[in-house]
Amino acid sequence: MPLLTIEKLEVNFDTYQGKVKAVKKVSLEVISQETLALIGETGCGKSVIAQSILRLLPNNAQINGKILFRDLDLLKLDEKVMASIRGKEIAIIFQNPSLALNPVYSIGLQVGEPFRIHQSASRNQSIQESIRLLAYMKFEKPGSAVKMYPFEFSGGMNQRVLIATALALHPALLIADEPTQGLDRALIKQIIKQLDRARKTYSSSLLLITHDLTVAQAISDQIAVMYAGEIVEQAPTADFFQKPFHPYSQGLLGSLPENGFHPIPGQSPSLIETLPGCQFHPRCKWAADQCRGEKPELLSIDSRWVRCFLYD
Amino acid sequence: MIELQQVSYGFSRGWPRKQYHIVLNNISVKLQMGKTFGLMGNSGTGKTTLGKVAVGLIRPFPGKVFFHGNDIFQLTRPEWLFFRRKVQMLFQDPQGSLNPKKRIDASLWDVLNNIQVSLYQQREIIENVLDIVGLATDFLFRYPDQLSGGQNQRISLARILLLKPEFIVLDEPTSALDISVQAQILVLLRKLQETHGLGYLFISHDPEVVKYMSHSIGILENGTLEIIQEG
Numbered sequence: 001m002p003l004l005t006i007e008k009l010e011v012n013f014d015t016y017q018g019k020v021k022a023v024k025k026v027s028l029e030v031i032s033q034e035t036l037a038l039i040g041e042t043g044c045g046k047s048v049i050a051q052s053i054l055r056l057l058p059n060n061a062q063i064n065g066k067i068l069f070r071d072l073d074l075l076k077l078d079e080k081v082m083a084s085i086r087g088k089e090i091a092i093i094f095q096n097p098s099l100a101l102n103p104v105y106s107i108g109l110q111v112g113e114p115f116r117i118h119q120s121a122s123r124n125q126s127i128q129e130s131i132r133l134l135a136y137m138k139f140e141k142p143g144s145a146v147k148m149y150p151f152e153f154s155g156g157m158n159q160r161v162l163i164a165t166a167l168a169l170h171p172a173l174l175i176a177d178e179p180t181q182g183l184d185r186a187l188i189k190q191i192i193k194q195l196d197r198a199r200k201t202y203s204s205s206l207l208l209i210t211h212d213l214t215v216a217q218a219i220s221d222q223i224a225v226m227y228a229g230e231i232v233e234q235a236p237t238a239d240f241f242q243k244p245f246h247p248y249s250q251g252l253l254g255s256l257p258e259n260g261f262h263p264i265p266g267q268s269p270s271l272i273e274t275l276p277g278c279q280f281h282p283r284c285k286w287a288a289d290q291c292r293g294e295k296p297e298l299l300s301i302d303s304r305w306v307r308c309f310l311y312d
Numbered sequence: 313m314i315e316l317q318q319v320s321y322g323f324s325r326g327w328p329r330k331q332y333h334i335v336l337n338n339i340s341v342k343l344q345m346g347k348t349f350g351l352m353g354n355s356g357t358g359k360t361t362l363g364k365v366a367v368g369l370i371r372p373f374p375g376k377v378f379f380h381g382n383d384i385f386q387l388t389r390p391e392w393l394f395f396r397r398k399v400q401m402l403f404q405d406p407q408g409s410l411n412p413k414k415r416i417d418a419s420l421w422d423v424l425n426n427i428q429v430s431l432y433q434q435r436e437i438i439e440n441v442l443d444i445v446g447l448a449t450d451f452l453f454r455y456p457d458q459l460s461g462g463q464n465q466r467i468s469l470a471r472i473l474l475l476k477p478e479f480i481v482l483d484e485p486t487s488a489l490d491i492s493v494q495a496q497i498l499v500l501l502r503k504l505q506e507t508h509g510l511g512y513l514f515i516s517h518d519p520e521v522v523k524y525m526s527h528s529i530g531i532l533e534n535g536t537l538e539i540i541q542e543g
Contacts, residue, residue: 017458041490041492041493042460042461042489042490042493043460154355155355184354184355184517185517185518185519186354211490211491212491213491251492252491252492254495255491255492255494255495255496256491257518257520257521257523257524258520261494261495261498261499261524262495263492263493263495263496263499264492264495264496267460267462267463268460
């Protein structure tokens with residue numbers, strides 16, 4: 001059963017250079033107690049989707065479409081209701097831990113904030129809860145960690161603090177926006193292991209946004225590939241890594257170290273001027289005249305979806 | 313060739329009683345031209361510090377750095393300027409290594425003005441170098457924040473190539489980039505090494521990337537360098 005359904009979501013930003021079409025009619029489903037990984041290059045609109053779910057986008061954003069969370073359309077909700085959902089029902093882990101944490105508040109106060117806001121807990125109670133959460137996140141001395149400040153922790157520890165904050169009220173949906181960016185390989189393994197364990201313990205669903213294919217492969221059930229604001233392929237993770245359908249997905253897997261670093265030629269297109277036809281055609285080795293003129297629709301093949309004329 | 317001879321370096325930290333923290337302890341290594349030395353290690357082990365010592369940005373204490381047999385800290389001013397031109401460093405954060413207030417063309421002109429290239433030749437040289445790094449000339453009129461991470465990293469590389477270097481210290485050049493862009497930059501770096509005979513000190517914490525790029529590999533741990541592959 002889908003917990004979150006995104007229907008034809010469109011997000012545009014008005015800028016001095018023109019209208020940036022960051023997300024173009026994206027439809028997605030996050031199934032209850034499953035992990036959906038959203039992968040793609042930087043700037044393809046992954047984080048914009050995450051922020052539009054929680055309605056955290058700036059004022060110059062125009063959002064169209066539907067985001068249904070347990071039959072509630074999040075885009076139409078009152079701001080007060082939305083505030084009661086943020087952190088309690090849907091929680092987000094932001095990509096830069098050192099910027100996402102407040103440098104002047106202690107860790108204990110920050111991890112305990114959801115308890116004070118949503119459950120009217122006292123300061124002491126919230127700190128007790130943060131000690132419990134930090135112990136769950138495998139901090140060696142949670143009692144002294146709550147008194148420390150973000151600058152005293154490494155990037156990996158701050159990331160674990162953010163995960164603990166997001167898990168505080170056992171949210172039904174957890175959104176992790178590049179949780180492993182800028183971390184060492186050893187730390188990445190540790191973080192994804194803890195993220196997956198937390199999701200299972202609290203029976204939450206996870207929307208994992210990443211550009212690291214190895215992270216997506218390790219913990220996701222379904223994978224959706226984004227390119228220039230569109231979903232170009234969606235498939236069960238195991239099938240995707242066995243045989244990617246879309247030429248862009250094939251290119252992504254080809255650039256992995258184990259496949260010999262074969263880069264995709266060219267650059268991703270600007271989101272201001274939309275290309276006619278398929279967005280990937282200037283970089284695609286299979287591009288035909290049809291790709292340059294017509295826009296491919298998402299086609300269903302078995303349990304997968306792909307946006308390419310090769311499978312028409 | 314760049315040779316680091318018994319190089320040590322440390323930072324003092326703590327207040328009110330300062331403690332001395334040794335990052336590099338008696339390290340000797342030879343970095344060859346036309347070859348890549350891969351340097352691995354966890355965060356905070358001193359990989360970047362070793363890179364900065366090799367380009368002369370920080371002075372080891374004690375220890376010596378030789379460039380083509382000459383101690384770089386004993387060079388005369390013209391020799392020192394020549395050395396700084398020939399040994400360059402490419403940093404991890406592509407956005408942070410370019411001036412956000414300057415257009416890309418101005419960033420490139422700066423380099424050419426510094427080495428006194430005449431205005432008549434500048435346009436042709438810039439077009440050539442952009443062609444080498446695989447960017448179109450319309451990028452010249454943009455600002456760093458209007459380019460992607462991979463494009464900014466190519467511009468930083470173009471700035472370095474304008475100086476016709478012999479050796480480049482690459483400090484995690486792809487760790488902030490996407491996997492597909494990472495492959496593009498690595499392939500470009502290898503191609504440049506083949507065509508221009510450049511030497512690299514390639515710093516990374518990703519073993520797969522280091523293995524792909526390097527002829528010899530060393531691991532930095534607790535201030536000491538252990539060579540695990542000789543090339």
